[in-house]
Amino acid sequence: MENDTIVAIATPPGKSAIGLIRVSGPHTFEIVQKCVKKPLKEKYAIHADFEVNGKVLDDTIVIPYKGPKTYTGEDMVEISFHGNWLILSSALKALIDNGARMAENGEFTKRAFLNGKMDLTQAEAVEEIVNSTSSSGLESARKVLNGNLSKEISQIREALLKISSEIEVRIDYPEEFENEESYDFDLNPIIENLENLLSTYDPAKAAIEGIKVALFGSVNVGKSSILNALVGFDRAIVTPIPGTTRDIIETEIFINNLKIKIIDTAGIRKADDEIEKIGIERAFSAIKNADIKVHVLDATREEDDDDLAIEPDIKVLNKIDLSDKNIRGAIRVSAKTGYGIDTLKSEIEKMTKNTIEKLNASQSILIVHRQYSIVKNSVQELKEAVEAKSSGYPIDVVAVNIRNAITQFDLLTGRTYVDDLLDKIFSNFCVGK
Numbered sequence: 400m401e402n403d404t405i406v407a408i409a410t411p412p413g414k415s416a417i418g419l420i421r422v423s424g425p426h427t428f429e430i431v432q433k434c435v436k437k438p439l440k441e442k443y444a445i446h447a448d449f450e451v452n453g454k455v456l457d458d459t460i461v462i463p464y465k466g467p468k469t470y471t472g473e474d475m476v477e478i479s480f481h482g483n484w485l486i487l488s489s490a491l492k493a494l495i496d497n498g499a500r501m502a503e504n505g506e507f508t509k510r511a512f513l514n515g516k517m518d519l520t521q522a523e524a525v526e527e528i529v530n531s532t533s534s535s536g537l538e539s540a541r542k543v544l545n546g547n548l549s550k551e552i553s554q555i556r557e558a559l560l561k562i563s564s565e566i567e568v569r570i571d572y573p574e575e576f577e578n579e580e581s582y583d584f585d586l587n588p589i590i591e592n593l594e595n596l597l598s599t600y601d602p603a604k605a606a607i608e609g610i611k612v613a614l615f616g617s618v619n620v621g622k623s624s625i626l627n628a629l630v631g632f633d634r635a636i637v638t639p640i641p642g643t644t645r646d647i648i649e650t651e652i653f654i655n656n657l658k659i660k661i662i663d664t665a666g667i668r669k670a671d672d673e674i675e676k677i678g679i680e681r682a683f684s685a686i687k688n689a690d691i692k693v694h695v696l697d698a699t700r701e702e703d704d705d706d707l708a709i710e711p712d713i714k715v716l717n718k719i720d721l722s723d724k725n726i727r728g729a730i731r732v733s734a735k736t737g738y739g740i741d742t743l744k745s746e747i748e749k750m751t752k753n754t755i756e757k758l759n760a761s762q763s764i765l766i767v768h769r770q771y772s773i774v775k776n777s778v779q780e781l782k783e784a785v786e787a788k789s790s791g792y793p794i795d796v797v798a799v800n801i802r803n804a805i806t807q808f809d810l811l812t813g814r815t816y817v818d819d820l821l822d823k824i825f826s827n828f829c830v831g832k
């Protein structure tokens with residue numbers, strides 16, 4: 400149990416109908432009661448004036464929650480004010496003057512974790528629910544918050560623990576097992592299961608953060624014009640001068656409730672200009688990181704620049720208002736007239752469908768990179784165990800890898816942790832969460 404009582408504004412800065420302040424910790428009721436003159440009654444919302452230095456600051460709704468059956472596991476109060484930042488910051492200051500401490504990022508959820516209200520994967524899900532930009536991202540984070548990932552991991556952990564203890568008892572008491580056949584076990588179904596889990600991370604990330612669609616190709620083929628046609632206004636500068644776009648331009652559209660980040664890049668060519676060169680380097684890294692790579696070609700040009708060494712997911716042949724040219728597998732569009740832009744959108748939509756279907760079909764999903772890299776490490780350990788076992792290494796070598804995998808799962812759920820790790824995870828959260 401933490402001794403401090405923490406306070407934070409839980410709603411974003413700016414004007415809103417309601418602004419919320421949260422308080423949590425052992426002295427919550429005492430501290431709040433100094434500003435709220437009506438008696439606090441557990442679980443009863445009361446309508447009361449909030450006073451600062453004997454003057455009414457605002458009339459509020461105050462809801463006290465008695466620990467441990469609360470979000471953090473501690474005594475908590477939530478106070479709803481009118482959503483004016485002046486009111487909220489004065490109230491925050493008053494509560495701090497009365498003995499509360501300003502909460503750090505994610506500290507409410509950190510306390511929930513430390514008080515056993517949720518494990519680390521669930522704590523991460525809380526943040527991703529807030530971050531999610533699409534309904535399927537939201538749904539994925541909700542599955543993790545419900546504990547689906549924790550459950551699956553704990554089952555795998557149990558299975559490994561069973562194998563590991565069978566091995567260890569044989570190492571410790573070899574004489575007991577002298578006349579038995581050697582112990583056999585199969586790690587491959589577990590590995591397969593974990594690899595399946597790993598494959599949920601990219602779709603989940605795309606669904607939470609948005610799907611990155613990069614437009615790339617040679618100079619002047621009409622990449623910026625296509626970006627503008629997709630978003631429906633002149634976001635990027637378009638001119639007949641080759642090399643107009645130098646920096647990365649990113650803008651968003653929504654297709655099917657999914658956020659799509661359209662990324663326009665500098666045209667790829669041998670450039671002498673220092674700025675353009677940097678732009679082209681940036682283009683390559685943006686294209687590499689994109690979920691969907693769209694190669695734009697110019698129908699009025701004879702040469703094809705197919706040799707960019709980047710494998711596109713979609714090929715687009717632009718400026719078909721000027722030419723009858725056809726390229727196999729390419730969508731014919733005209734950024735100028737708008738022809739084919741809807742086809743391009745539905746092609747992008749088709750590709751995003753796979754993402755959503757993958758997520759809908761999975762109960763356990765990895766939603767943050769920490770979870771992904773831990774599961775990857777555990778797969779690595781288990782593969783080494785399989786390898787060691789099949790190459791006839793002594794069983795205690797195999798046991799070490801299995802133990803290491805179990806250790807990874809303990810880090811995943813937070814069964815074991817170090818303070819640095821918690822700081823790293825929760826410092827990315829928003830204040831008041």
Ligand SMILES: Nc1nc2c(ncn2[C@@H]2O[C@H](COP(=O)(O)OP(=O)(O)O)[C@@H](O)[C@H]2O)c(=O)[nH]1
Pocket residue numbers: 617618619620621622623624625636637638639640641642643644666717718719720721732733734735736
């Ligand atoms: N006729 C025609 N011109 C286009 C089309 N798309 C782009 N352009 C023109 O091609 C030139 C280069 O376009 P831009 O979008 O800047 O190309 P980028 O360098 O690939 O970004 C501009 O003069 C555009 O007006 C199109 O579909 N039809």
Ligand SMILES: [Mg+2]
Pocket residue numbers: 622623624635636643644663664665666
């Ligand atoms: Mg451009």
